[in-house]
Amino acid sequence: MPVSSPAEVPASASLRLRLAALARAAALGTPSVVGLDAGRAGIRMTASGGLRVDGVVCAALPDGRYQASIHLVVAMVPLRPLADAVRAQVQRDVTSAGLADRLGPVDIAVEKISTAGEIGP
Amino acid sequence: MIVLLRGLLRLLGFLLLITLALLGLGFALAALLGDSLGIRFERSGVGAWLDRLEGSGTQALEALIGGGMIVLGLLLLIGALAPRRERRAVLEESEQGTLDARRRVLSQMFTALAERARGVTHAHAKLRLSRRPRRGRLVLRAERPRAAQSGAVQEAVRSEVRELGDAFGLKIRVQTPLGRRGRRVQ
Numbered sequence: 416m417p418v419s420s421p422a423e424v425p426a427s428a429s430l431r432l433r434l435a436a437l438a439r440a441a442a443l444g445t446p447s448v449v450g451l452d453a454g455r456a457g458i459r460m461t462a463s464g465g466l467r468v469d470g471v472v473c474a475a476l477p478d479g480r481y482q483a484s485i486h487l488v489v490a491m492v493p494l495r496p497l498a499d500a501v502r503a504q505v506q507r508d509v510t511s512a513g514l515a516d517r518l519g520p521v522d523i524a525v526e527k528i529s530t531a532g533e534i535g536p
Numbered sequence: 537m538i539v540l541l542r543g544l545l546r547l548l549g550f551l552l553l554i555t556l557a558l559l560g561l562g563f564a565l566a567a568l569l570g571d572s573l574g575i576r577f578e579r580s581g582v583g584a585w586l587d588r589l590e591g592s593g594t595q596a597l598e599a600l601i602g603g604g605m606i607v608l609g610l611l612l613l614i615g616a617l618a619p620r621r622e623r624r625a626v627l628e629e630s631e632q633g634t635l636d637a638r639r640r641v642l643s644q645m646f647t648a649l650a651e652r653a654r655g656v657t658h659a660h661a662k663l664r665l666s667r668r669p670r671r672g673r674l675v676l677r678a679e680r681p682r683a684a685q686s687g688a689v690q691e692a693v694r695s696e697v698r699e700l701g702d703a704f705g706l707k708i709r710v711q712t713p714l715g716r717r718g719r720r721v722q
Contacts, residue, residue: 495703498628522634522635525635526641528645
């Protein structure tokens with residue numbers, strides 16, 4: 416079942432899924448992010464215990480943290496500031512949830528772009 | 537158009553594979569049950585070749601063909617089963633994570649930037665990414681009206697796309713042909 420907000424994830428859910436749900440909500444809350452993209456086959460997602468977070472791939476790292484890859488659909492805006500804003504929002508939300516020490520690198524992948532707006536690196 | 541051609545190519549490939557499989561099956565059945573099916577290889581070219589193959593001594597040519605077929609089969613299997621990795625344009629890699637974009641996304645951005653330049657009626661970006669990160673080649677075709685000078689349009693397009701191109705480490709080439717009738721200048 417797809418999860419659209421962290422509130423839908425039960426406390427008993429895996430840490431991987433909770434982080435993915437937080438990252439998804441944070442990304443969607445960032446200005447200029449139009450949506451998330453799970454790919455044509457829907458493989459860019461994190462699934463656990465019958466629940467699924469589309470557009471975010473959360474993978475365990477050897478040091479116990481989790482790396483999150485967020486696959487975005489964005490407006491025509493400079494990409495670096497956008498990535499910084501998404502990372503900052505993810506960090507903020509994960510810290511609020513008390514999971515800051517479990518979050519590793521956050522990869523930003525721009526999959527699609529919607530037309531109109533400012534452009535730049 | 538390209539989608540149609542790809543579909544046609546897949547269909548032809550599928551039909552060719554079925555034809556090859558049926559031919560192979562036919563030869564195998566003929567070899568195994570030739571007598572009962574009334575197929576005779578004696579005194580034919582195939583029969584002579586089979587006799588030579590079964591004879592003593594080394595059949596270097598046949599061994600080479602057989603080995604080559606096995607290698608070709610293995611290569612085809614690898615080609616069919618190995619996952620295709622999409623080449624992506626990497627903008628930054630750091631401890632915080634990577635930032636990358638699909639080639640199509642970047643092409644769209646470059647097209648939009650080029651069309652913003654003064655004197656451009658229509659633009660098309662063609663992006664080739666290298667296997668190494670932050671390397672690639674961008675060819676921008678920016679159409680212009682007869683009244684606009686090629687050099688000026690080239691410079692205007694370059695100044696629009698330079699920042700983004702440099703960020704991705706791209707070599708940029710700008711072409712400024714005359715535009716088609718009916719396309720409006722920016």
